[in-house]
Amino acid sequence: MAIDTLTYAELGARLTISPMAARSLAKRLGLPRFLSHDGKALVHVDLAEIRHTPRAPGHREAGNVALTAKIATMQTEIARLEAAAGRHRADFERERERADRLMVELLQANAQTTAAKEATARLEGFLRSSGRMEDAINSRGVAARRPGNLAADLVAADRKAVREQSTSGNSGLPGKS
Numbered sequence: 001m002a003i004d005t006l007t008y009a010e011l012g013a014r015l016t017i018s019p020m021a022a023r024s025l026a027k028r029l030g031l032p033r034f035l036s037h038d039g040k041a042l043v044h045v046d047l048a049e050i051r052h053t054p055r056a057p058g059h060r061e062a063g064n065v066a067l068t069a070k071i072a073t074m075q076t077e078i079a080r081l082e083a084a085a086g087r088h089r090a091d092f093e094r095e096r097e098r099a100d101r102l103m104v105e106l107l108q109a110n111a112q113t114t115a116a117k118e119a120t121a122r123l124e125g126f127l128r129s130s131g132r133m134e135d136a137i138n139s140r141g142v143a144a145r146r147p148g149n150l151a152a153d154l155v156a157a158d159r160k161a162v163r164e165q166s167t168s169g170n171s172g173l174p175g176k177s
Contacts, residue, residue, distance in 0.1 A: 003046050007036075011043055015052050025052060105168060112161045119154050 012022035
C-alpha cells in the first residue's frame, strides 16, 4: 500500500496510457489531486489498488473506421439529395415560365373577348336604333348601308383575332384549345 505522488505524465507512463487518459482515469476514480509549486497537477495514487487494463489501440481505430464510413455514406446521400433538389428546381423554373406564357395568352384572349363584346354591343345598339331612324333617312339609303359596314367591320375584326390566335398557337376559337 505505497501511495505515490505522480504527475499525469508519470501516471500514464506507469500504466502505459497517455497523460490525457491518466487524467481522465484519475478523475473517474476520484483520486485526490493538487497543484505543485511549478503549476503541474499531482495525484496521490496507490498503484496496487488500481486495476486498469489499457484498451488495445485497434479497438479505438475500429470505431473511427465505422464513423468514417458512416460520414462517407451521409456525404453521398447529401450529394444525391442536392442533385435531386437541382432537378426539382429546374422543373419549377420551367413550369413557372410556362405559367407566365399562359398568363400572357390568357390576358390577350381576355382583351380580344372584351373588344369583341364591345363591338357586338355597338352593333346591336345600332341595329336597335336603326329601326327608329328609318323614317328620318334620305332617299339614297345611307342608313341601310351603315349596318352592313358595321357588320363587315365586325367580321374583319373577328378574322384578325382568329389569325392572331392561330399564330400564337391557339385554335382560333375563344374558350377552345
